[in-house]
Amino acid sequence: MNAIDILKNRGLKKTAQRVMLINILQKKSISLTESEIKSEMGDLYDRITFYRTVQTLLDVHIIHRITVDNITVKYALNQLDHEHSGNHVHFFCKVCHSVTCLEETFIPENRISKGFVAEEYEVLIKGKCEKCSSHE
Numbered sequence: 001m002n003a004i005d006i007l008k009n010r011g012l013k014k015t016a017q018r019v020m021l022i023n024i025l026q027k028k029s030i031s032l033t034e035s036e037i038k039s040e041m042g043d044l045y046d047r048i049t050f051y052r053t054v055q056t057l058l059d060v061h062i063i064h065r066i067t068v069d070n071i072t073v074k075y076a077l078n079q080l081d082h083e084h085s086g087n088h089v090h091f092f093c094k095v096c097h098s099v100t101c102l103e104e105t106f107i108p109e110n111r112i113s114k115g116f117v118a119e120e121y122e123v124l125i126k127g128k129c130e131k132c133s134s135h136e
């Protein structure tokens, strides 16, 4: 699906910022920080519009936020057709600092202790990514 279809699908108008943000995340197919997105956007970047755009896309589950640490937040596109889009884990590479969505690694709801109701999943595994571990 292209950016315009994704927005249409969620009943959102296509604005230059929304289309661009989705395009950037799609093109990179990896999670990005605000400053990484900013440098891709170039002149189109505007801080206030950026935050508004991000919030809108978060609200309708087009993208999700990954909190790496107190200062690093990354954004990634949701795999809309993926069953475990909401509860997959993230992998932080200590070597290249990339954060990857591990769509195939997820936490099944029935594996959470009885009586606990999961609403958000923020699982971050740290180590060496596929690329960095193959250099050894």
Ligand SMILES: [Zn+2]
Pocket: 093, 094, 095, 096, 097, 098, 128, 129, 130, 131, 132, 133
């Ligand atoms: Zn790496």
Ligand SMILES: [Zn+2]
Pocket: 064, 076, 088, 089, 090, 100, 101, 102
């Ligand atoms: Zn993810």
